[in-house]
Amino acid sequence: MLIATCTRLWQLVAGLVSVAIITQFFSLQTQDIYYVFADLLALQTLFDLGLTGVLLSLASREWPTATESEPSDATSLAKRRLGSLIRDGTRWFVVMSVLFAIGASTFGLWYLQGPETDTMQWRAPWIASVVLTAAAMIMMPCIGVLEGKYVVPINIFRLTQAIIGNLVVWLVITQGGSLWAVAASAAVRLLCESFFVFGRFRKQLFDLIRQEPLPANDALDWRSAVRPLQWRIGLQAIVAYLATRTYTLIVLDAQSTGAAGRIGLTWAIxxxxxxxxxxxxxxxxxxxxxxxxxxxxxxxxxxxxxxxYLAVATIILGSIALVVLHLGLTRYYPATADRLLPLPPILLFSVSLAIYAVIIIWSTYTRLFRIDPFVRPGLIGSTVLATAAIVLGVRYGAMGIAVAHLGTMTLVNLPLLIPVIRRELAVVEKP
Known part of the structure; x- marks a missing residue:
């Protein structure tokens, strides 16, 4: 837990340093495109289709049996199941990474072209960022399965990757690399994850991959156990992307220069x-x-x-710190404060994200029972949020999106999801 906490604290500190560096070295227009890049690269979630989360949940149930000290048929079966998750998951991501590279690069080149960006050197950094991100996607199933057991090494790895990635990004920006910082970040991710998979845990992964295939009637058969759950989560992930990762795209053309960068930077924090x-x-x-x-x-x-309880308390403390920082910047460094959103939308977003964290925690717990009853309520909530964010965001900017986010979370998501979670847990938790 200490390492995971350090990772998140580093992300907060890095966010503050990024505010200072971006303010000094990026124009408002460059900041806009920088965060649009980030949201467009998040299109990879549409090609993941929820598989990473499924692999983590399923692997966390198999690892205790697979690592029992006394070998048994159950131990062998658990290892075969883990090996099956890695093999089938890798095959999926190889195909999806190619589709992502083609689709994301093409869409980005089309979406970002225009008179506002003609004077900017953005095409080469964009293509490089997409290709590097696509290559890193191939290793996602291995990391997802490993995370089901090796929590501490995974957290140390993520902390190291975050530190190296931020340092490299800051170096590129301060040396005039501008939008190449996005490609540099993707390169760091690829190198770190390659070392983790092919170096640190190569022996453990190859041991699982070499396991015999599962019998067709196994409880963890890909078609009967993984794919249905994946498609349910994946469908929600697609709508969730539209609802939560398109804010910079919504305000890029509808609002003044700098609006996309402000919401992108603040949302990242x-x-x-x-x-x-x-x-x-x-x-x-x-x-x-x-x-x-x-x-x-x-x-x-x-x-x-x-x-x-701990998650909500952590989010509240972090939000208070952000508010204090914002007030200090507004008083002493107004130019830097202008790169962030005003306080009212920040407060609305903070409350909404705390509520959403609780929903994520209980939904994850329910999925440990290999069920996913959240497709319909999740789709309804995300569709409402996406629609409200577009309508209010185009007209009122970040404040409209913040109102849409909090309103949907409290008036739609909670009333829909709480009864479903209670009903399903009442059934699956029976001894």
Whole structure:
């Protein structure tokens, strides 16, 4: 938990340093395109289709049996299941990475062209960023399966990657690299994940990959167990992308120069704050999964409730720190404060993201039972949010998007999801 917390704290500190560097070295227009790049690269979630989350949830249930000290048929079967997850997942991501490289690069070249960007050197950095991101996607199933057990090494790896990535980005920006900083960040991710998969955990992964294929009637058969859950989560991920990762795209043309950069920079900091809270879930998910495997639902629920409290408290503290920072910048460095959103939308976003963190935690717990009853309510909530964000964002900018986010979360998502979670857990938690 200490390493995960350090990772999230570093993200917060890095966000503050990025504010200072971007303010000094980027024009408002460059800041706009920089964060549009980030949202366009997030299109990879549309090609993931929720598979990474499925692999993590399923692997967290198999690792305790696969690593038992006394070999048995159950141990062998668990290893074969983990090996199957890696092999089939890698095949999926190889195909999806190619499609992502072609689709994202083409869409970006079309979307960003125009008189506003004709004087900017953005095409080469964009293509390089897409290709490097696509290459890194291939290793996602290996990391997802490993995360089901090796929580501490994964968190150390992510902390190291975050530190190196930020340092490289800052170096590129300060040396005049401008938008090449995005490609540099993608290159760091690719190199770090390659070392992790082909170096640090090469032996463990190859041992699993060499396991015999599963019988056709196995409970973890890809077609019967993985694919249905993946498509349900993936469909939600697509709509969620439209609802949460298109804000810079919404205001890029509809608002004045700098609007996309302001919401992009502020949103990145807020997401880092939320991720700090969700670090508690990442650290405790293997333990929660073990209790579910042992049918100790009382202890599993206790950990989930405790995780929810800690996550919300962390997000509240982070949001307070951001508000204090904003007030200080407004008084002493107004030019820097102007690169961020005003306080009213920041406060609305903070409350909304705290609520959403609790929803994520309980939804993740429910999916440990290999069910996903959230397709319909998730689609409804995300569709409403995407529509409201577009309508209000085009007219009122960031404030309209913030109102849409909080309003949808409290008036749509919570009333839809809470009854579903209660109903499903009442069924699956029966001894």
């Amino acid at each position: 807020l997401i880092a704050i939320q991720a700090s809270g969700l670090a508690w879930l990442q650290a405790r998910l293997p333990q929660i999964g073990r209790h579910v495997q042992e049918s100790d639902f009382t202890e599993a629920r206790r950990l989930v409730r405790q995780t929810s």
